[in-house]
Amino acid sequence: MAVIINKWRELDRWFVVGAGLSVILALPVLAILFSYSHLSAELWRHLYDTTLSEYLTNSVLLTLGVGLGSMFLGVALAWCVTQYTFWGRGFFEWALLLPLAMPAYIIAYTYTGMFDQFGWFDSRTLLGAIVLMSLVLYPYVYILAKTAFSSQQHTYQDAAASLGVTHARYFFKVALPIARPAVFTGMALAMMEALADYGTVAYFGISTFTTGIFRTWFGMGEMQLASQLAGALAVFVLLVLGLEKYSRRNMRFYQTQIPHQDMRVNTYTNTQSKPFLSPLLMSVFCLVVLAVAFIIPVFQLCIWAWEFAEVSVIDEYLSLVSNSFLLAFSTSVLIVALALLLSYAQRFSTHSQVSGLTQFAALGYAIPGTVLAIGVLQPLGWLDEQINVLWAFVFDEYIGLVFSGTFVALMFAYCVRFLSVALHNTQNGLERIKPNVDDAVLTLGLGRLRIFSRIHLPLLKKSILAAGILVFVDVLKELPATLILRPFNFNTLAVKAFEYATDERLLAAALPSVTIVLVGIIPVILLTRAMK
Amino acid sequence: MLTLHNIHIKIADKHIINDISLTLNNGEIGCLLGPSGCGKTTLLRAIAGFMKTSHGEIIIRDDIVSSPATHVDVTRRQVGVVFQDFALFPHLTVSQNITFGLHQFSPGKQQQRLEELLNLTQLSDYAQQYPHQLSGGQQQRVAIARALAPKPDILLLDEPFSALDPSLRESLALDIKALLKHENVTALLVTHDQTEAFTIADKIAVMNQGHIEQYACAYDLYHEPDTFFVANFVGEGRFIEGRVSMTPNASAQLHTAMGDFAAHEEPVLSPSEKQVKLLVRPDDFVVDEQHGFAVNVVSRAFRGAHTLYTFESVKSHEELLCLLPSHYDYQVGTQVGIRLELEHVIYF
Missing domain, CATH: 2.40.50.140 (Nucleic acid-binding proteins)
Structure with missing residues (x-):
């Protein structure tokens, strides 16, 4: 007995937590990997001869384009907002996050509808998709870069200035390199979103891996080949992830002090030297981005929704709203809790493998919703089968599906898909707290729970809120997995909006769409409040 | 080398610096000594060019760099600054930090100056390390080497020893003094610690509430204080x-x-x-x-x-x-x- 107790005490519980959660979350990914157990040379040859190269080129171009586009927008906007004083800066600082609330497929069909209406030009091209997706995905880079820029010590600027370095040179030599891990994380998130996008490319009729997978599965009925295509897609994601990790090696710069929140004027912009961008230009730049990415499409959607709104649709509409909101909220609470657990497992566990396992579990983010749905259904279906066998053995009756086709399946899919969004934030937040802070508190005789509530939680508050908000908005916008896994007769705003849009009923799609966008604004505002 | 004429500095209509004048000759090490809040750091920042003066002149060499009419930008003042927290760039190695301000030099000259400074500060073995891998004293030497690299006429040091182990401060201060004398640089440091001031400085300006109470050498401050404040602040008694x-x-x-x-x-x-x-x-x-x-x-x-x-x-x-x-x-x-x-x- 004593031996067992000792073993239990010696057991690295954080490793068990981390490894256990990671394995469960990795199940759908594993299911997809297992699909490679039967490779059909004939089917792959056919794919290779016909559409594979098109999928490949389009997906790579789309991903790179969106990565660069959102990096340019996110970094430039974050730099303006953190460094300069210009008209409307306080407003733009939070308002520039608003496009977070705008799903790519909604902005896509809104602009397409507008351009068709005015007959200007056709946005249904790869370039169009890159531009429109960058416009709504840049906040990932913006928010992380903004935090990185504003938490850099003032004295770096002072030091650079006293060494005769100009503001522009300071940006490229100091500010940007120090913010690089944050910028890359933001870019990685945007690029994964782009890789996983189904709604936009499907609406534009661009052949990418996601539409290819959909076509292979529903069109050709080759579910296994679709899974295998998804596996190939995962390789690209691994590449992006690998690059991001590689860029962060040796970059565990600990903040040696909490930066002063003093309102001291920027060293460079305080002096009489002219900023390399004029303040008016910055106001115009911020306004144009905000208008194009948010104000104009929302305005257009509101007009369409107004034209369409009738009393008869209100009931359906209200149930859509409550469904979506509850689902998104409960999922984000669950996911942030999971992300925290995993981050802590990584921090406290003495096993170095936990980090790798966690990364693997977070791969779910990159899996297109359609295929993730299959990846979720396979293990859950198997589990349902076993439960029924067992139940039938004991009680001699069948209880039917317990997990698949219920909210369990849907939320499981969300957890797999959106864990990495939360994980990026909690990990970055935790990394900023020096390990010797823990040791200091432990030696003060406080337990680990106290460390969390009194030291980490206040320091992590921003990271946790950022994680929660990003997940909330993501769940609200999520389309393909919800489309497949939702319980019977359960509709969300995103599902309805997309269904109407693909039927070219843009007026009907506008009401749920504008709601997704507007509901998405609330957490964005909460987020900006908490960040002050 | 450095002359201050009747400097006044106002921040948000509050007089932080009131009518300060002092002179430092070439190669001298001066010190602004005073309790916290006396305005010494503000004065240092004004000399560096981070803030403007509302009245009076700051003259470096023979050029007026600050006056109500002119304000030479900090990036063009050629004043070296060593910061309280050293402000070493965490993503750059010791060498890259030191050569950061040498962007206008040719690569050959940069290398030459780098080696000179690494030898002088005994950091040759750490050239490829990152700041977080160094001890506090080493970080300070990197910060000083970085500030000295472009051969500024004046080196300003803001509480340079406050981030360091007190038991090391005195010996480090002596090392720094030898280094500054070797480079023959005119330096002005800010501190609230009189031991530091006595160890390193040739002349000390005791500051109180935005003005200078006395500007003299350590011996005179201790034995012949001009004012009650100086008598009370300097030494025990x-x-x-x-x-x-x-x-x-x-x-x-x-x-x-x-x-x-x-x-x-x-x-x-x-x-x-x-x-x-x-x-x-x-x-x-x-x-x-x-x-x-x-x-x-x-x-x-x-x-x-x-x-x-x-x-x-x-x-x-x-x-x-x-x-x-x-x-x-x-x-x-x-x-x-x-x-x-x-x-x-x-x-x-």
């Missing part, structure tokens, strides 16, 4: 009550409970008197059991060669600090006879 009596055609006399001393006053036409406070330093006493004044031992602090006693005068109940060779061993509560031997009679 206590004040005892005294009375100066002045009569025409005779030298003035200072009467205290501990004896009479020659006072230095201008000749007067009619007899007059005034109440003063006399500065007595801990090293102004000798033990004299027969002819001395009786004091009680209040507390004692053993310091190796010496013991610092706190006495209370039996007659006037005034508190005194007294540094005696440690072979005198008085217990708390006992009575001792001491005598004042003043070399500098300082009273206010």
Whole structure:
């Protein structure tokens, strides 16, 4: 007995937590990997001869384009907002996050509808998709870069200035390199979103891996080949992830002090030297981005929704709203809790493998919703089968599906898909707290729970809120997995909006769409409040 | 090399610096010493060019860099600054940090200057390390090397030792002084720690509430303070009550409970008197059991060669600090006879 107790005490519980959660979350990914157990040379040859190269080129171009586009927008906007004083800066600082609330497929069909209406030009091209997706995905880079820029010590600027370095040179030599891990994380998130996008490319009729997978599965009925295509897609994601990790090696710069929140004027912009961008230009730049990415499409959607709104649709509409909101909220609470657990497992566990396992579990983010749905259904279906066998053995009756086709399946899919969004934030937040802070508190005789509530939680508050908000908005916008896994007769705003849009009923799609966008604004505002 | 003429600085209509003038000659190390909030860092930032002056002139070499009409930008002032937290760029190696300000030099010259500074600061073995891999003292040397690299005319140091282990401060300060003298750079440092100031500086400006109380060398500040503030702030000591009596055609006399001393006053036409406070330093006493004044031992602090006693005068109940060779061993509560031997009679 004593031996067992000792073993239990010696057991690295954080490793068990981390490894256990990671394995469960990795199940759908594993299911997809297992699909490679039967490779059909004939089917792959056919794919290779016909559409594979098109999928490949389009997906790579789309991903790179969106990565660069959102990096340019996110970094430039974050730099303006953190460094300069210009008209409307306080407003733009939070308002520039608003496009977070705008799903790519909604902005896509809104602009397409507008351009068709005015007959200007056709946005249904790869370039169009890159531009429109960058416009709504840049906040990932913006928010992380903004935090990185504003938490850099003032004295770096002072030091650079006293060494005769100009503001522009300071940006490229100091500010940007120090913010690089944050910028890359933001870019990685945007690029994964782009890789996983189904709604936009499907609406534009661009052949990418996601539409290819959909076509292979529903069109050709080759579910296994679709899974295998998804596996190939995962390789690209691994590449992006690998690059991001590689860029962060040796970059565990600990903040040696909490930066002063003093309102001291920027060293460079305080002096009489002219900023390399004029303040008016910055106001115009911020306004144009905000208008194009948010104000104009929302305005257009509101007009369409107004034209369409009738009393008869209100009931359906209200149930859509409550469904979506509850689902998104409960999922984000669950996911942030999971992300925290995993981050802590990584921090406290003495096993170095936990980090790798966690990364693997977070791969779910990159899996297109359609295929993730299959990846979720396979293990859950198997589990349902076993439960029924067992139940039938004991009680001699069948209880039917317990997990698949219920909210369990849907939320499981969300957890797999959106864990990495939360994980990026909690990990970055935790990394900023020096390990010797823990040791200091432990030696003060406080337990680990106290460390969390009194030291980490206040320091992590921003990271946790950022994680929660990003997940909330993501769940609200999520389309393909919800489309497949939702319980019977359960509709969300995103599902309805997309269904109407693909039927070219843009007026009907506008009401749920504008709601997704507007509901998405609330957490964005909460987020900006908490960040002050 | 550095001249300040009647500098005034206002921040949000609050006068932070009031009418400060001082001069540093080529190669001199100056120091702004004062309690926190006295404006010393503000003055340093104004000299560096981080903030503007509302009145007065700052002259570096022969150029006016700050005046109500002109403000030479910090990036063009060629003033080296060492920051309190060193502000080393965490993503750059020691070498890259040091050469950061040399972007206008040719690569060959950069390398030459780098090697020169690495040797001088004994950092050659750490050239490829990152700042977080270095000790505090090494980080400080990197910060100084980085500031010195472009050969600035003036080096400004903002509380350069406050982030370092106090036991190392004095020896580090001596190293830094040798380094600055070797480079023959004119330096101005800001500190609230007088030991640092005494160790490193040739001339010290004691600052209080935005103005300079006294600008002199360490010896003069300690032994011949100009103002009550300086006497109180610099060194240890206590004040005892005294009375100066002045009569025409005779030298003035200072009467205290501990004896009479020659006072230095201008000749007067009619007899007059005034109440003063006399500065007595801990090293102004000798033990004299027969002819001395009786004091009680209040507390004692053993310091190796010496013991610092706190006495209370039996007659006037005034508190005194007294540094005696440690072979005198008085217990708390006992009575001792001491005598004042003043070399500098300082009273206010």
